[in-house]
Amino acid sequence: MTENTHKSPAMFTNLLARRETSVAIILLLLIIFMSFANEFFFTQRNLLNIGRQASVVAIVALGQTLVIIARGIDLSVGSVIGLSAVTGAIVAETTGSQILGIGGALGAGLTAGMFNAILYTRLHINPFIATLGTLSMARGIALLMTGGIPVSFSGWASWLGAGRIATVPVSLALMFLLAALFYFVATRTRAGRNIYATGDNPTAARLAGIDVDKTRVLVFAISGLLAGLGGLILAGNLNSASPDLGRGYELDVIAAVILGGTALSGGRGSIPGVILGALLMALLGNAFVLLGVSSHWQVVTKGLVIILAVGIDGVQRGRED
Amino acid sequence: MTENTHKSPAMFTNLLARRETSVAIILLLLIIFMSFANEFFFTQRNLLNIGRQASVVAIVALGQTLVIIARGIDLSVGSVIGLSAVTGAIVAETTGSQILGIGGALGAGLTAGMFNAILYTRLHINPFIATLGTLSMARGIALLMTGGIPVSFSGWASWLGAGRIATVPVSLALMFLLAALFYFVATRTRAGRNIYATGDNPTAARLAGIDVDKTRVLVFAISGLLAGLGGLILAGNLNSASPDLGRGYELDVIAAVILGGTALSGGRGSIPGVILGALLMALLGNAFVLLGVSSHWQVVTKGLVIILAVGIDGVQRGRED
Amino acid sequence: MKNHRLDINGVTKSFGPVEVLHGVNLSIEPGAVVGLLGENGAGKSTLMNIVSGSLRQDLGSMRLDGQELDLRSSRDGIDLGIRFVHQELSTIGSLSVAENIFLGDYLAGKGGLIDRKQMAKRSKAALAAVGLEGLNPNTIVDTLRPGQQQLIEIAKAVVVQPRLLILDEPTSSLTSVEAAKLFDLVRNLSRDGVSVIFITHKLEEALANCDRIVVLRDGTLVSDEAAVETDKARLIHHMVGKSSVFEWKGSAAKPGARQVSIRGLRDKSHLKPVDLDLDEGEVVALFGLVGAGRTELMETLFGFRKTAAGEVIVGNQKLRLGHVPTSVRNGVTMVPEGRKTRGILPSHSVERNISASSLDRLSHLGVMRSATERSQTHDFAQSLRIKMENTQQVITRLSGGNQQKAVFARAVMVAPRLLLLDEPTHGVDVGAKSEIYEIIHELAAKGMSVIVSSSELPEVFAIADRCVVFSQGELVGSLTRDEMTEDEILNLAFTNH
Amino acid sequence: NDTLPDGGSVEAIANNGEAQRIAFMAFQNNPFWIPVIEGAKAATKYLESYNTTVDYIDLGDNLTPEAVIAGIEAAVAQGYDGIVTVPIFDGTERAINEAAEAGVPTINIIAEGSVPSDRILFIGQNGTSAGRQLGAFMAEKMGGEGKLGVITGYFGAVQHTARMNGAIDYLSAEYPDVKIIGPFENQDRAELAYSQVQDMYTANPDLKMIYVTAGGPFGAARAVRDLELTGKVGVVGFDHTPDNTAYIETGEMVGLIDQAPFQQAFDATVTMHNYLMNGETPAEDIMYVEGNLLTADGIQK
């Protein structure tokens, strides 16, 4: 076997062959371009802003990545963000306790995730439809809880959403922390490996004695929980929990996951990739504002960059069947 | 062989085992319930209204069904509706020709579909990402073409969107016509066979001599074309083509397809099913208004019914792996 | 009773209205190696699925070492030391070799984290036991060829010593060297008291390596004999109810009636330029060790794989290379290696699986002629004796061998001029095998040229007019029927090694 | 060059110091924004001779508080001296306060969140009072009784809810004989408004009036025309965009209120310039803009 003889070129080819790389390249090119195009771009303040803006999508996308690796999909995250924010705010308001408020938000997210999991594993409802149903229900419940009117939400949630440690936004720090944790979970724990196995070949995983249902419950629960955390951060950042919060996030989140090289067909996916994906999307938004590009061109360019980032990879990889 | 001995019970079990059936049952229950709950529900006029309301989603969903059966997905349909409407309106306005306007709208849809197809088959970009990119680009181009200002669009488009033949809305008639055509194509033609085979196992299909790339181009082109038709109907109905038209339709359309029993994993799917799915969604909207369901409950109920419609089927079918 | 490892008592199983196992009884002693034989669809895999816990019997009971077995999932079976290497490849492509070996039972170190070092170390030992000593346990399984993946599954089954090891057609994707290693392993395990149930369609293998051979026919156990007291003919008789083995029927080739010529064909990776001609009715076997380049040659000439250079003429038609649909239209079809991944359309009925390559002929102006399709596919299914309820059945409900026959029917129904068969009898039972040989012979007699890749020498001798040998991507020799001897073929195959 | 354009009402004070940079940030998702942008452009031209540059920054077509915050943060990072923006959501206060702390003042236009912030001025319409204004108008048109269908944009959107409740609360207090049908959510889609009007009429053949609080009033008007109810059922909504005003002429739309968007944009920008010159905060920190109500008889103030 020649495995070890040409280690570095092999590693290099290997690196080039990964989707993450093509996203990283686009990201880098964009950073270089922006550094020349706008003097304020490469300031610490602006870079930290971009990081903070990426953090909520990235955090929610971490959970989504696991769901998709396990061959599921969670369309409900956007609504669950809203439901959790609202629940946290109301609990904090009625009990006067910050801890209970945070617990309420995370609890609501977890509950929604478990609900999705039950629909999938017990009622055998296709996750796309199950979570589409939850998308509507969660938002409806958030509306019922608030009567459609935003509830103010400050205290600890604000610290999560708007606080800074030295100059680094708390939510950005949290994103990196969670990314490290998830990287670890995905690659180094039994649960993580079971997630890959379940998504790659559910039947084989089951025959190997893996509890695929438990694995599915786990990923949906995590996705719900992180959507809850996302809701907390967003509401904290805004000091206000609106039932409308998070509307449409599901597409951004899923786009970040797929940009980062996770396959919708399951079994494959990368945690660093999803962080790159979320950063790319935030960077694009920032770039347009900095360059003052007309919003009509923003919309076109955004589409183009998404296609480009994945296209480089696709052309090089060739057909899959 | 025992094929013919127990024909009727077998047919019955067969019928029960289909996803369409569970959607049909929910639809029926809803119709029965509504007939008692509201005196106006079961009037010809109201039923025709529901049909008209379902028609655009249903027509666009017919193309989406083929795409999904071939193991693709087309997220761009909502934006393509907008782009086509705007193109048709501008062409009709500048040339003064109705025919050219209609051709422009359909042509824009077809072009967008072909663009998706090229991204997928030539650049090997995953259809989810490719069409997400097109979603953004098509919307952006529509905005650029109009500067964000709606263009008025009447003439033949109005007839498509708001006309009636006797009392039957033209768009509803068109929906049934197209559904019949697509049913025929899917089940009785060579092209239909190729679509199912491509989605079921692309590698095996290719080795069997099926031109999977041509098949993929075909389904994306059809999906784009029908989105163009959808844009024409919507704009005609409102006499106005706004670049914003069709925003968010992709989720409704995909939901109708999946409600109707088409599997996201490809190879399986039904044309009658998708019509049932679209009708169910339109019926829900109609029921809310007729019954005056209190506002926030509308959102909750919608989610619940979606879950229910598929849940019946899931529970009965059991696990898939 | 007490010193039986496994007792199966009256196990019955139905799928829907069809009963596929009728009260099977079987006992196995510790350390025994039992061969389980039977035609495709006889119920072998189903019985083993029940023993391992992945299916549940309708009636009957089982005991393991005297203990009543009540298995609810394969997990329960695994926990009791029952390891089942399935007929279908069940590796997880995105995980490493070591992770596959410890799939579901990863070794954990401190704090529940996977202990990669320990897993790699212990994997190495298990890999060595199956003859993969050189393989790096951190390799991602996707990059390995099917044979290696199969061996990894076996390594997974024996990494912790099981009480009962079930091997369902483990040798179908292995080379003879690899298979020999496997049998060494089986003997060692048997010596340590592991009981082994071994399913195969290769009778020689069963006779040489098992203590006892039992035969399942149509869901009933029809014989149970010591290996030394039986022989091939008897076993075939038990399996199919009659004694028929296919023998060389003479050549159907029309010398000089050139039908296919391949010139300087190579792909973009490891194939060296190939020149090869076939006459009408000629059957050419491709032989080679694993990785020799047979699959690549066939896929390249079929248009499935990109061509770097060369030309292919079939009839008088020069093929447009790199485009399968035109190849099929010009009379070339292929039965690929890997039934599940590249052969069947899993959600389609048997009928539609069979007709998939003939849609041109079965349609008029793009509209399918359903009645013709139905009757023709039905005829082909019958003539290949595909065991099924009817042609409307979903193909995945058929046993593996019958699925393979349906894919075979698909390729033949086109009435091609050149038929490419890549390991066409993988997982096919003896009866069906000789039927397939018979059909190949008949097709050749009608003037069809056939290229068959085979790893089994008996198969080569049963059907080939000529044997072309590949070694490391290069065509190293061509032997006529008269020149063909086992030694000569093997010698050539090792040319570049 | 330094004459006020039509529609602008605030004069600039002379700049004897350094050049100033103002960031004007707005969205662009529907025609409503066109006069807003025109106002900003007019201010840009007007202030040129006062040594102040105004950069128009497009916040995109997705109206969210996150987009506003990202815009403000970017403007502060780029060292603008002042910001004029459209923080139509609760939750944008923090970013505005942080900008103020960093020495960058903000003026809000069109609509702002319900929580107080350190902005120096808000020019815009109060959703609740605009709703009340329309409520009174509709009650009068309906003769104080009958059925009123309500279609709102998004159930959770603050501005939409304020406009909706402004009217509903006023009517239930003053005109108990007006019966409310709905509200129904049309997600700013004209085609949904169309279907909802159709369905409302099916269930309520005695429908008199329809109130659309946000996007797509012309869809409702179109439905009225297709049902041949012109003159019997009227539609009331917001914004003098071309697709809406077309139905005033034909009679399906009986009232359209606007927000004087050009004036808001222009005045706010010039006021910001003046503040940067003299550092004096405006006397009132809220300037409510009364809606101009457009009816078939022309504009009523």
Ligand SMILES: Nc1ncnc2c1ncn2[C@@H]1O[C@H](COP(=O)(O)OP(=O)(O)OP(=O)(O)O)[C@@H](O)[C@H]1O
């Ligand atoms: N999941 C299933 N549903 C319905 N029928 C099935 C299913 N699995 C197997 N069968 C049927 O049960 C019978 C026995 O199949 P089984 O797979 O046990 O055969 P086998 O002896 O292993 O054959 P082979 O040698 O081809 O692998 C076949 O007729 C097959 O069609």
Ligand SMILES: Nc1ncnc2c1ncn2[C@@H]1O[C@H](COP(=O)(O)OP(=O)(O)OP(=O)(O)O)[C@@H](O)[C@H]1O
């Ligand atoms: N030395 C090699 N270099 C590059 N690729 C190889 C090599 N050996 C094998 N392969 C790859 O392994 C796969 C199977 O190889 P090939 O087609 O050469 O084998 P074969 O003669 O058909 O034997 P088998 O199918 O039994 O493995 C091919 O995809 C080929 O690319």
Ligand SMILES: O[C@@H]1[C@@H](O)[C@H](O)OC[C@H]1O
């Ligand atoms: O008030 C405005 C609303 O009327 C328009 O439709 O969208 C933008 C809003 O701010």
Ligand SMILES: [Mg+2]
């Ligand atoms: Mg079997």
Ligand SMILES: [Mg+2]
């Ligand atoms: Mg091969």
